[in-house]
Amino acid sequence: MFFLVWGSRGRNKEIGAGEFYCPDCDDHRGYKKIAVTRWFTLYWIPIFPMGKPVGEYVECGTCKSTFNERVLSMDPKAAAEKFEAAFSIAAKRVMFKMALADGEIDQSEIDTITQAFANIAKREIDPADIAAELEAAKDDPRPVADYLREVAPGMNDTGKELVLRSAIAVAKADGHIDDSEIAEMHDLAFALDLPKAYANGIFMEEGVTQITKRAA
Numbered sequence: 001m002f003f004l005v006w007g008s009r010g011r012n013k014e015i016g017a018g019e020f021y022c023p024d025c026d027d028h029r030g031y032k033k034i035a036v037t038r039w040f041t042l043y044w045i046p047i048f049p050m051g052k053p054v055g056e057y058v059e060c061g062t063c064k065s066t067f068n069e070r071v072l073s074m075d076p077k078a079a080a081e082k083f084e085a086a087f088s089i090a091a092k093r094v095m096f097k098m099a100l101a102d103g104e105i106d107q108s109e110i111d112t113i114t115q116a117f118a119n120i121a122k123r124e125i126d127p128a129d130i131a132a133e134l135e136a137a138k139d140d141p142r143p144v145a146d147y148l149r150e151v152a153p154g155m156n157d158t159g160k161e162l163v164l165r166s167a168i169a170v171a172k173a174d175g176h177i178d179d180s181e182i183a184e185m186h187d188l189a190f191a192l193d194l195p196k197a198y199a200n201g202i203f204m205e206e207g208v209t210q211i212t213k214r215a216a
């Protein structure tokens, strides 16, 4: 008796490579993109490919984990870095504009900003940055609330509270809070999308009086 033993099996072929964010390594790594093609086999020997690749996957060069190719479009680390940069720009601009709200800025306000920025961004503000930020804030016609509106969706309530309390601290640094500063702070709370009761609690604790009317 003679049996013709035929069948098929998958063969892998590298069709691309590059760098990606590996979820298993939680860092950027090299990857290989692999295409799987079914091959016709005769006596278990691949003879020819049967049509198009049946699948593609991405393999991490370090941990060898394999992923759907959609992994290549995900990069939470880069997204986090981008958010942090936007957040730190927003926090700085908000505090400097707050300090400028009453038309003048003094050393106590600068000291408060320096301290607040260290609390928020968990790093020191470069002293050379202060002068530049001050000038930039003076020339910037954008309302501070705009900056916060952009970053607020990525922040939790604790982060929002920290930003609001920092802005209040800056406003209080020169010893008094005027109406323009109070209005500004209410706009900030609104832009941060802090729950109203939560924001009012902070204002009460900080001794910031209520204003009843707010521009829509």
Ligand SMILES: [Zn+2]
Residues within 6 Å of the ligand: 022, 023, 024, 025, 026, 029, 060, 061, 062, 063, 064, 065
């Ligand atoms: Zn990996």
